[in-house]
Amino acid sequence: MTAKISFTLNGKPWTGNVHPLKRLLDTLREDAGLTGTKEGCGEGECGACTVFLDGQVVMSCMVPTCQAEGKKVTTIEGLVSDGDLHPMQDCFIQEGGAQCGICTPGMIMAAVAYANDPDSAEDMREALAGNLCRCTGYTRIYESVKKAMEKMSVSEIR
Amino acid sequence: MSRAVSDTPIRRSSDTSQFKSVGKNPPRKESREKVTGKAKYIDDLTFEGCLYGKTVRSTIPRGKIKKITFEPGVPWEEFTVVTAKDIPGKNVVALIEMDQPFLVETEIRHMAEPIALIAHPDKGLVEKALTKVRVEYEELPAIFTIDESLSGRNIQRGRDNVFKKYHIQKGDPAPVFSRPAIVVIEGEYWTGPQEQLYIEPNGVAAVATPDGVTVWGSMQCPFYVQKGLKPLFNLPDDKIRVIYCVTGGGFGGKEEYPTLPAAHAALLSWKAGGRPVKIIYDRMEDMWATTKRHPCRTRVKTAFAKDGKLLALQVDATMDGGAYLTLSSVVLSRGTLHAFGPYACDHVTIDTRAVFTNSPPYGAFRGFGAPQTIFPLELHMDRAADRLGIEPHELRLKNILHKGDTMATGQKMEDEMDIEGILKKAMTESRYLEKRKSHREHNRTASPVKKGIGLSLFFHGAGFTGSGEVFLDSRAGLEITPAGTVRILTANTEIGQGSFTTHSQIVAEALRIPYEMIEVAPPDTAVVPNSGPTVASRTCMIVGELLRRAADDLRDLLIRSSGLSNNGYGPDEFRRAASAHAEKNGVTRVYAKYKPPAGIHWDDQTYTGSAYGAYAWACYVCDLETDLTTYQVEVKDFVAVQEVGRVIHPVIAGGQIEGGVAQALGWALYENVVLKQGVMQNTQLTNYILPTTADTPPIRVFFYENPYPNGPYGAKGLGELPMDGPAPAVASAVAFSLGGKFISSIPILPENICEILK
Numbered sequence: 001m002t003a004k005i006s007f008t009l010n011g012k013p014w015t016g017n018v019h020p021l022k023r024l025l026d027t028l029r030e031d032a033g034l035t036g037t038k039e040g041c042g043e044g045e046c047g048a049c050t051v052f053l054d055g056q057v058v059m060s061c062m063v064p065t066c067q068a069e070g071k072k073v074t075t076i077e078g079l080v081s082d083g084d085l086h087p088m089q090d091c092f093i094q095e096g097g098a099q100c101g102i103c104t105p106g107m108i109m110a111a112v113a114y115a116n117d118p119d120s121a122e123d124m125r126e127a128l129a130g131n132l133c134r135c136t137g138y139t140r141i142y143e144s145v146k147k148a149m150e151k152m153s154v155s156e157i158r
Numbered sequence: 159m160s161r162a163v164s165d166t167p168i169r170r171s172s173d174t175s176q177f178k179s180v181g182k183n184p185p186r187k188e189s190r191e192k193v194t195g196k197a198k199y200i201d202d203l204t205f206e207g208c209l210y211g212k213t214v215r216s217t218i219p220r221g222k223i224k225k226i227t228f229e230p231g232v233p234w235e236e237f238t239v240v241t242a243k244d245i246p247g248k249n250v251v252a253l254i255e256m257d258q259p260f261l262v263e264t265e266i267r268h269m270a271e272p273i274a275l276i277a278h279p280d281k282g283l284v285e286k287a288l289t290k291v292r293v294e295y296e297e298l299p300a301i302f303t304i305d306e307s308l309s310g311r312n313i314q315r316g317r318d319n320v321f322k323k324y325h326i327q328k329g330d331p332a333p334v335f336s337r338p339a340i341v342v343i344e345g346e347y348w349t350g351p352q353e354q355l356y357i358e359p360n361g362v363a364a365v366a367t368p369d370g371v372t373v374w375g376s377m378q379c380p381f382y383v384q385k386g387l388k389p390l391f392n393l394p395d396d397k398i399r400v401i402y403c404v405t406g407g408g409f410g411g412k413e414e415y416p417t418l419p420a421a422h423a424a425l426l427s428w429k430a431g432g433r434p435v436k437i438i439y440d441r442m443e444d445m446w447a448t449t450k451r452h453p454c455r456t457r458v459k460t461a462f463a464k465d466g467k468l469l470a471l472q473v474d475a476t477m478d479g480g481a482y483l484t485l486s487s488v489v490l491s492r493g494t495l496h497a498f499g500p501y502a503c504d505h506v507t508i509d510t511r512a513v514f515t516n517s518p519p520y521g522a523f524r525g526f527g528a529p530q531t532i533f534p535l536e537l538h539m540d541r542a543a544d545r546l547g548i549e550p551h552e553l554r555l556k557n558i559l560h561k562g563d564t565m566a567t568g569q570k571m572e573d574e575m576d577i578e579g580i581l582k583k584a585m586t587e588s589r590y591l592e593k594r595k596s597h598r599e600h601n602r603t604a605s606p607v608k609k610g611i612g613l614s615l616f617f618h619g620a621g622f623t624g625s626g627e628v629f630l631d632s633r634a635g636l637e638i639t640p641a642g643t644v645r646i647l648t649a650n651t652e653i654g655q656g657s658f659t660t661h662s663q664i665v666a667e668a669l670r671i672p673y674e675m676i677e678v679a680p681p682d683t684a685v686v687p688n689s690g691p692t693v694a695s696r697t698c699m700i701v702g703e704l705l706r707r708a709a710d711d712l713r714d715l716l717i718r719s720s721g722l723s724n725n726g727y728g729p730d731e732f733r734r735a736a737s738a739h740a741e742k743n744g745v746t747r748v749y750a751k752y753k754p755p756a757g758i759h760w761d762d763q764t765y766t767g768s769a770y771g772a773y774a775w776a777c778y779v780c781d782l783e784t785d786l787t788t789y790q791v792e793v794k795d796f797v798a799v800q801e802v803g804r805v806i807h808p809v810i811a812g813g814q815i816e817g818g819v820a821q822a823l824g825w826a827l828y829e830n831v832v833l834k835q836g837v838m839q840n841t842q843l844t845n846y847i848l849p850t851t852a853d854t855p856p857i858r859v860f861f862y863e864n865p866y867p868n869g870p871y872g873a874k875g876l877g878e879l880p881m882d883g884p885a886p887a888v889a890s891a892v893a894f895s896l897g898g899k900f901i902s903s904i905p906i907l908p909e910n911i912c913e914i915l916k
């Protein structure tokens with residue numbers, strides 16, 4: 001029982017035949033072939049599957065694909081423009097924000113959302129509290145996000 | 159409860175200006191792939207015609223399989239099904255002992271034990287089918303605790319359920335305890351199991367035919383998997399190829415365990431005529447069925463002179479090994495060799511054992527037995543300080559090891575060391591003395607929030623224990639590429655610890671060429687030599703040194719044969735010489751083989767000698783608050799000072815310490831593995847609580863650099879060290895906040911605090 005579902009994926013139209021209740025995470029990974037979005041728990045607790053749905057942070061393991069119909073979906077792959085990394089990605093490299101890297105795509109998405117709208121959370125800790133990292137103890141992640149926010153405020157990259 | 163995000167530049171204390179790569183912070187080799195989502199983890203790989211495998215597991219802790227029924231409602235004829243009967247070779251995991259089957263043949267030994275395997279191209283259908291496999295059992299009585307195991311009433315292993323025992327003896331403590339005018343203190347301590355909780359669950363894929371087996375997977379040790387699979391298929395080394403995929407965390411949980419799912423996927427593929435089979439655990443299965451840190455009960459008895467001099471020390475520790483030996487004997491060994499701490503004492507006995515229970519086997523986890531024995535000793539030192547009326551840091555200063563002293567194993571401290579300096583640095587950075595005073599004053603007020611600060615002093619031995627490195631006999635290599643760059647060949651996996659990067663820095667430094675000219679071959683048993691497992695804080699120190707030696711040889715070779723100047727060269731000259739060499743001679747590889755450093759001797763029979771070639775030393779201080787209305791503990795500040803030899807990459811090294819501290823804070827305060835019938839019940843991230851950003855304090859890291867003569871550019875191992883110290887520092891600080899009421903088991907949960915205050 002599949003249905004035709006269309007949304008804008010990283011700026012380009014995407015259409016696929018999928019079960020409407022298939023997790024958006026699986027549709028992205030299996031049908032759209034974008035495996036940058038990861039699965040750490042499958043129950044909305046770890047944040048490894050974080051993507052943007054119409055600019056809002058969502059856990060794609062908790063979103064049925066039909067909910068994306070007609071909306072804009074942005075994944076980690078969508079942060080690179082013309083081969084240039086987003087400043088957040090750049091700073092995760094420079095500051096050692098990624099260790100094993102499995103939480104990194106989701107963490108970067110959450111961090112970009114916060115950097116775009118720092119009023120959305122009381123502070124960086126709160127903004128990233130839904131994203132688990134077992135490797136870093138978070139310190140290098142904070143350094144990465146802080147650096148990126150400085151850069152972004154100068155260049156106004158959004 | 160907003161807390162400042164600390165500014166934590168990693169501070170270090172040595173000058174590295176003579177180096178070009180070592181001591182610098184180049185971008186990690188693989189980080190661009192990781193931040194863009196391009197890095198390929200096992201579940202990101204697709205295989206043509208792939209089947210998805212699932213494991214039928216026991217739902218009783220012990221018993222016999224009477225019957226397996228594949229119930230209707232599933233098109234079973236489309237499935238590949240494997241039971242023990244289908245195994246072409248030996249049904250036994252080749253590890254230390256051959257005692258664990260890949261699939262149960264007759265007797266089930268623990269919950270969640272693999273019984274059968276099913277696979278189908280439709281992932282959803284396999285999951286449904288799993289619920290349609292019914293196993294009938296004849297249950298047998300099981301044992302779940304150390305006491306039950308040792309009671310002698312239900313012997314399931316050898317004569318006494320004991321997997322392994324160790325004994326260390328220095329002097330004779332017994333008569334000391336009856337000396338007059340001494341203070342004898344005894345205590346019993348408990349450390350609970352802990353789930354590694356790498357964020358990427360275990361996963362593998364395999365293709366298996368009589369011509370050979372290939373496995374891809376998330377793993378720490380490709381050659382362990384190869385060794386484990388050989389008897390299963392009766393195939394030689396070169397017919398079993400194991401390929402590492404980018405691995406989303408290991409922490410020991412992907413040391414020995416991946417051999418099981420690798421074998422399972424390969425068996426399914428074998429039965430399916432060589433179709434690829436993927437087995438990816440979901441979080442629940444991973445938490446339910448895979449290894450955890452060994453729980454450990456420790457009794458400590460000490461005799462002190464009134465002035466605080468430690469006169470005698472007795473430690474008796476028992477670890478629960480679970481239902482098969484797996485690595486328990488080596489975990490126990492490391493626990494044994496860390497049980498006496500960084501203290502000089504003339505009379506010591508250490509007795510340890512690992513026992514059988516009907517739990518899933520406990521396994522490797524960062525620290526590998528050491529955190530379990532360091533916690534009791536360090537907390538005991540604090541209790542002793544309390545009893546003796548001596549400040550905890552003073553009690554330690556009175557007893558610490560100095561150069562020239564001997565450990566309980568008789569190992570003489572020959573290298574330069576300054577434990578006192580480390581302790582004092584940690585006290586200064588944490589404002590320890592000042593806070594003890596101000597916290598004490600604060601705690602006299604009516605505020606329901608009580609403050610505490612505590613420290614721990616400890617070491618971690620790097621590399622395999624005793625003669626382990628000699629037995630491993632590791633080899634690492636370098637290859638000249640046609641482009642004139644250099645490729646690293648080792649079996650050591652990048653699991654987040656930064657090994658691809660630190661190895662590249664070491665090689666770049668030794669060859670005097672830029673870091674960018676070094677690449678790293680992905681660990682693949684068909685390509686790389688066996689440089690030993692990626693465990694035991696050995697990758698940078700031991701394998702890094704092999705690479706440094708190989709680099710020296712490679713440079714000499716180019717000087718001899720390809721006109722590289724002996725008096726210095728630039729990158730272009732190196733490139734030209736190297737590519738000329740490659741053109742003339744084809745693929746050129748240079749290998750180095752492990753040589754034990756001079757003066758390292760170890761006796762496995764008596765447990766005496768140099769247990770480790772190098773020790774990292776550390777002092778950690780935890781500053782926290784205990785809320786007496788909610789019984790919640792909140793860590794406010796954490797200072798980690800350590801001496802780890804030379805720091806190769808300060809950001810990576812700092813990241814290892816910060817991550818290890820956070821993981822250890824989890825063990826101390828949050829991570830409660832709830833066991834029922836020996837198996838974990840809270841198998842979700844909703845009920846097994848990991849430290850989040852909200853729970854992790856600012857972690858301030860300081861390195862003392864004291865180059866180790868036998869490590870590459872002076873590096874020692876550091877990956878496990880940060881797992882050792884936080885728990886005792888936390889427990890000590892909690893006790894301080896509760897006015898000297900010690901909680902001697904971890905995790906310290908709100909209910910434990912509530913309980914002790916009653």
Ligand code: FES
Nearest residue numbers: 040041042047061
């Ligand atoms: S996989 Fe979606 S939150 Fe963990």
Ligand code: FES
Nearest residue numbers: 100103133134135
């Ligand atoms: S980098 Fe490994 S989980 Fe975050």
